[in-house]
Amino acid sequence: MQIIVQIGIFFLICLAGEFLSALLPIPVPGSILAMLLLFVCLLLKWIRPEHIEKKSDFLLGNMAFFFIPAGVGIVEQLPLLLVNLGPLAVICVVTTVLTFAASSGTVRLVLWLQNRKGGGSDE
């Protein structure tokens, strides 16, 4: 029963996210809004971690699994992908490496600057 209640909480929050997404004038996906909603509910203590722990640890622990069907869907776009295989492969690899380097580098830089200004604690 406990797990059914937890699944219910998740589905209701996702539905609320879809509802908000339809209301908003800018295209923000329902799942992101559902995450923000759940986060706010946790902050306000309307929902406590133990209310949703089992279901969320199941979802988080198996996250990769839920992407399999989306990945398999690539098969339908194979012709268009194959025609542009070279450029697409280069774009994918280069931009992913650059993005990782830029964002993790910025985090480290800002942390370093803050530590220097604040008299330096641990990194």
Add this chain to the structure above:
Amino acid sequence: MSEIFQTITSSPMFGVSLCIVTFAAGVALNKKLRSPIVNPLLIAIGLTIALLEVFHIPLENFDEGGDFISMFLGPATAALALSIYRQLELLRKNFLPILLGCLAGCVTSMGSVFLLCRLFGLDDALTASLLPKSVTTPIAMEISEQAGGIVPITVAMVVITGILGAVAAPLLIRVFRVKNPIAAGVGLGAASHAVGTSKALELGEVQGAMSGISLSISGILTVLISLFLPR
């Protein structure tokens, strides 16, 4: 015989079972070989596609069960709220570095995609499909559609980018010497959204939470940036 085959493969149970079996095979192989290249998700996708092709099973049949699994992507994204909540102190203390890191990631991703697309002479529709490729699938689909992109191409590139980030994560962390778990998590979330986050969760609780925060902030920032794109 072929009629029975058709009935079986078009049952939702078929797609779900196929995913579970191929994913289990991927996890087992990953445990045995202990190499980041042997990514369970990558193996599961490859094996599933291969089996569908070999046995001439239409994608629609697989999707009866596949759609059921995809339905959990929404709740799985929402569940990241709990992992962020568990790291609330860390988020409060490091809000500025995280926010700026995500912003740098979004701008770099969209900027470098745009420049490379121009360099390779790809057309506007393809460029629009690739621009949001570093953010999570539901956001990327919306942005691509608004900008006149080809949505299935966007989905394919988002998934490929995510898998690439997840597979390359240990290598990227070593090459760029990212010892700080916050920086590693934010980088993975910004570069390879939820698939990268699934890998970050394996690296550690802090990395996972930071990656979850990063994928959501990056997603929202990318939506905001794309509002200002010419169309």
